[in-house]
Amino acid sequence: MGAVAAHGEDGKVSQQGADHQLKDLDAGALFVLKSKGSWLHCGYHLTTSIVAPPLLSLPFAFTFLGWAAGVAFLLIGALVTFYSYNLLSLVLEHHAQKGNRQLRFRDMANQILGPKWGKYFVGPIQFMVCYGAVVACTLLGGQCMKTIYLMSKPDGPMKLYEFIVIFGCLMLILAQIPSFHSLRNINLVSLVLTLAYSACATGGSIHIGTSSKEPKDYSLNGDTQDRLFGIFNAIAIIATTYGNGIIPEIQATVAPPVKGKMFKGLCICYTVLSLTFFSVAISGYWAFGNNSEPLVISNFLADGQTLLPKWFVLMVNIFTILQLSAVAVVYLQPTNEVLENTFSDPKRKEFSARNVIPRAVSRSMSVIIATTIAAMLPFFGDINSLIGAFGFIPLDFVLPVVFFNLTFKPSKRSIVFWLNVTIAVVFSAIGVIAAVAAVRQIGLDAKTYRLFANV
Secondary structure: OOEEOOOOOOOOOOHHHHHHHHHHOOHHHHHHOOOOEOHHHHHHHHHHHHOOHHHHHHHHHHHHHHHHHHHHHHHHHHHHHHHHHHHHHHHHHHHHHOOOEEOOHHHHHHHHOOHHHHHHHHHHHHHHHHHHHHHHHHHHHHHHHHHHHHHHOOOOOOOHHHHHHHHHHHHHHHOOOOOOHHHHHHHHHHHHHHHHHHHHHHHHHHHHHHHOOOOOOOOOOOOHHHHHHHHHHHHHHHHHHHOOOOHHHHHHOEOOOOOOHHHHHHHHHHHHHHHHHHHHHHHHHHHHHHHOOOOHHHHHEEOOEEOOOHHHHHHHHHHHHHHHHHHHHHHOHHHHHHHHHHHOOOOOOOOOHHHHHHHHHHHHHHHHHHHHHHHHOOOHHHHHHHHHHHHHHHHHHHHHHHHHHHHHOOOOOOHHHHHHHHHHHHHHHHHHHHHHHHHHHHHHHHHHOOOOOOO
16 A cells, blocks of 8 residues: 555654554555654665766756756756655645555546546656666766776776776665665765766866867757757756656655655755756866766766866766765665565564565666666667656656646635746746657667766
């Protein structure tokens, strides 16, 4: 069962009610989505899931948009996602106060839109987005490891897929952490790492930009068609960067009463986001212009030579690798919850042999499959843009406002109602066009695709 009995009118859960809740929970909710966290823990989880290494691709997105549109879309993304995540939180709080706390995105869809929406639309899209994020983090971790290796051995024989496997071995260990709540301390470290590598990326870009004598080019390249598709491809990149897709699961980790805790957590997250997204995007695009790479730290290397001290580039990549491992294990949680629900027995103890053995085997297989996909498809970045368009835009921009309007039924004369309708319509259209742009980009790049390519 996805819904659990919530606290009474005084906002407190009685011991009898808590015992009843535990009996009603399925294995996924009972063992993975434990409701024990504080608003601070919520802030750590949110920051790790949103403020992640994909932010290093923001200068690249700016190359399709230019200065004005780039900054504008970055600001719009921040405002709309902060607003929509708060709406989603309010809907969850509303159901909790009515005695029907929802713990998963698909449970919300089941209750608000109907069972088929949760089973055939929201559930599969969320799984695709989250598992895609795990694959992307594994690929990116391998690429960062390869960068470190090439700094010491420029002509070394090791291939990209070997580093992806090494990162996958790290993920095999982290995947066994039992519950989402258990990640709270890891995600605090992740928050610090985010600030660290973002500061390094910003400082490195400014240093190279001020010391370089080459003129910077900020013009938009290509004909009208290329520019138009480039804009929507950039929007998909920004949407993916702001994407979360697991707001209900994060709120599920908060101990009751839940009221107001998610808002505090979002304030922590968006404070860190404001410090990192804008500084990295603006400094990176200013320094490298149209030459900005899909990851701005790749611009720190030119013709096999580092433009900054080697220890600095090494430090940035290590910070990035460590945070990628935390991000990947956060996005494994929806998969872990499904696996736990499928293979574990909620009537047996969490760490009984009956539950530990299938948990270890199923989670290990999940990581092995993700690592294999990352090694086979090192061009997964193009596919990830498609996932962002199909997944993050509906989950994070469209569904929250739809859920709010259907749950609270604001007056059709109110600003809130029409603001929500506008957001839903505009971002649905953007999502469709961005998906077309992503498919077109895959078509253009397909001739360079090779399985297990050493890129």
